[in-house]
Amino acid sequence: MGSSPLDELVDAFVNLEEDKVLNLVERLLKEGGDPVDVLEACRSATKIIGERFERGEYFLSELVYAGEIFNRVMEAVLPKVTKEIKPIGTIVLGTVQGDIHDIGKNIFKAFSQAAGFEVIDLGVDVPPERFVEAVIEYKPNIVGMSGLLTLAIESMKKTVEVLKSAGLRDKIKIIIGGGRVDENAKQYVEADEWADQATIGVRKCRELISVMA
Template sequence: MTNLNEDFINALVDLDETTCIDLLNQRIAAKENPMNILEDVRKSTDIVGKRFEEGRYFVSDLMMAGEILSQIMVILKPLFGEHKIASKGLIVVGTVQGDVHDIGKNIVAALLEAEGFDVVDIGVDQPPEEFVKAIREHHPKVVSLSGLLTEAIESMKTTIEAIKAAGLRDQVKIVIGGGRCDEEAREYTTADAWADDAAVGVRKIKELAGV
């Protein structure tokens, strides 16, 4: 890994917005593959998540990291869209109630758009009824429920139960994603698939969408 890559990762982990964006622009100017940059963003967000779990970072730090990530994605998205192809389908993504973590969700959304999907991002801390509303309104192929906190698993279960109660469960595939997700969580929530990092999540969403 070059110093530029390492410096970029460190700047994002340290929430140094100015340096991070400056290094991002340097990497783009050097014609680096944007997928490589996204991989470094993923590595950075893993470290940010660990610092949060260890109590070294707080919710405000997660929100700051999410803000920097949003700026990164605004700059990167046009690079993926240069050869836009016909839409592969619509995906709804959102972070479940009680969780404001949006870094993983934002990376998943950016990767899905790069793959040619239309993405409706309903945001963070969303109650079950908002997911139900989004399914009714947009008729997605897949819904991605995101959350970093252990408590998010319970919210994911409640959300899927609300989707069932609304009579919509057989119309959509559901993926749960986040650092606390595993096969046990998938069984508990009755989701169709789970992922603990963005790249795996996108691959599973593609599979469920039949792509």
């Protein structure tokens, strides 16, 4: 066959074989493999998983599990990382004020981390001022605002306004996400992008930073 352990890792991850993935990661790291290669393999795998999801072959049940597997891989890999890994971009992420739903946000977080983004997760029910502070502190490329409730749309709009009056709007791209956001909501909120599925959100974030670069 001749497939490398890294190829095997990608395959196992795409097929959501948790134990096999973790065993392979452990073996690779023990044998002196580069943690960055492991992360790269996971990145490829989650990209394929995202594509399968968008084609309707995978469902949310698979995304949730993939996110969980990725988190466990990170737990194993991060302590071994000695040199600094330069992220492809930074995202400040949170569920907006008044809304405490986090399933979509957490899937998006895992998949965007897997894609190579650094993610600053502000949690749920995040007031606009907290987004402003985080933008000043972390200087992200992108601000991701998540929310499931219809009232979240109002909170998103308010957050964008507060970012504007803080003079930060031009320094960042804004993406909104959640089951009920759409093109209308994007325009109303004055965001740059929207996504109603986590994997689409990650793809759009990649597009946003490539435009910025």
